[in-house]
Amino acid sequence: MSYAANASRYDTMTYNRSGKSGLKLPAISLGLWHNFGGINVYENARGMVRRAFDLGITHFDLANNYGPPPGSAEETFGQLLKHEFAPYRDELIISTKAGYYMWPGPYGEWGSKKYLVSSLDQSLKRMGVDYVDIFYHHRPDPNTPLEETMGALDLIVRQGKALYVGLSNYSAEQTKEASAILKKLGTPCLIHQPSYSMMNRWIENGLQDVLDEEGIGSIAFSPLNQGILTDRYLNGVAADSRAAGPSVFLKAEGIKEETLEKVRKLNELAAERGQKLSQMALAWVLRGGRVTSALIGASKISQIEDAVGAVSNLVFTSEELARIEAILAE
Template sequence: MSYQANNERYESMTYNRSGKSGLKLPAISLGLWHNFGGIDTYENGKSMVRRAFDLGITHFDLANNYGPPAGSAEVSFGRMLQEDLAPYRDEMVISTKAGYYMWPGPYGEWGSKKYLVSSLDQSLKRMGLDYVDIFYHHRPDPDTPLEETMSALDLIVRQGKALYVGLSNYRPEETRQASKILKELGTPCVIHQPSYSMMNRWIEEGLQDVLDEEGIGSIVFSPLQKGILTDRYLHGVTPDSRAAGPSVFLRPEDITDEVISKVSRLNDLAAERGQKLSQMALAWVLRGGRVTSALIGASKVSQIEDAVGALNNAEFTADELKLINDILN
């Protein structure tokens, strides 16, 4: 039997406007950075994407290099679209990015117009799409003029290959300059994708103010601090955890006794709130309305269900916020 989406999928999800644009994103979005590549179990990934959409997650975030191998997450997602989700394409926000290394030679990474246009063409082919909803420049290029990189984003929208453009990993002043150029070109930046969590608050030191001033939304990645802000490491590193595996993003030395002590206290507070720690961490990044969407990764369906459940208790008292700060400072 072919897939039929849940008829009640929009009733419990919260949708937030991205900056001053017309684009609304679900408060929880699904990223395909890990667990959707060619080395992963396709049926598991398909189950997660189906369940996410059934829960009102309309936004699926990819990049040219997601896998491994690079590009394979887009291939897998394209297959899922063809098999299941094609009838719902107009209800979905699909994003991809370019900026990191993708192929050899001088035009295979960074921010030249040559690379960005070529990369998106490849991404569209892998996913079987005519356009993406959001195309991001994945990281600033220190050598290519910002005007060239932004004019490439403008060109891509004018070609009909993307509806909106965004930035990722740009610092405050770079963001301000890029936004100014894009506005002058007539293709405003609508979203910024930075890292942000209780333990990683760099965007509070200037970037959030720039986004507010420029009318740009934000979707934050690693809101669970690579899995540290879950109950996964309360008793140290287990053999089946990401920190014990080959990941270069989370290493056993990141899980110190001090970190475990802090996480344990946060876990106690989450329990008092009637939540899992992961749910409290997601609610925390969304507090106050300055973040448009929290971008989660997942390895199983239950993690997606837990993440959406965070929205059932998304408010904090002043005392709770102070306690979180006290624990982490």
């Protein structure tokens, strides 16, 4: 049976303008970093993307190397676009990235024009689209002139292969320099994608100020700190959690007892707010309107439903914010 989107999908989601652009993004976006690769169950991926869109999530975030194997998340999304979402392409924001290792040899990673243009061409083929809405440089390249990398992003927009461009993992200083180059070229930077959560606050030390000054939006990845800011670890590391599995990004032995103690106290505060810990953590990232969108990952539909539920309570009292700071400072 063909997919027909929920008619009320736009009724409850909040949409925020990205910086000083004309583009709005949903407060919650779905990332395809994990669980959408060739090793994963297609039916589960399909169910998650359908449910996300039915709940008003219009933005789906990929990268050339997402999988595993690398490239397979884009292939999965391409199949979904072809068979389920073709009528809704103009309601979707599709983003992808290049910067990390993708293929062997000197042109398969980092920030050269050769690599960025080639990588996006491959991504477009895998997804079966003529253009992406946002194309990111995934990480700064210390050995390629910034003018070349930004020039490649500008070229890609002029070629019609992306509507907007963004940066990921750039420092405050690098972002300021890159933004100046892009403005001169006539293709302003739309958005920055940094890691950000209650337990990872580096963007507050300068980057957020640069984004405000430059009129650049932001989308926070790992807002739940790889799942630690959920109820998964309240009683220690569960056998079926990501930390106990084969993930190279999160290991059980890296989760300290003092971290879990903070998580338990944050969970108590979330319960007082009528939220799950994960919902409060997402609301906290979005507090005050400085972050455009929180980028979640999911392995099942219920996690997406929980995340979207955060949108119904995004306001904190000054007392709640002070309590959170006190817990985190312990």
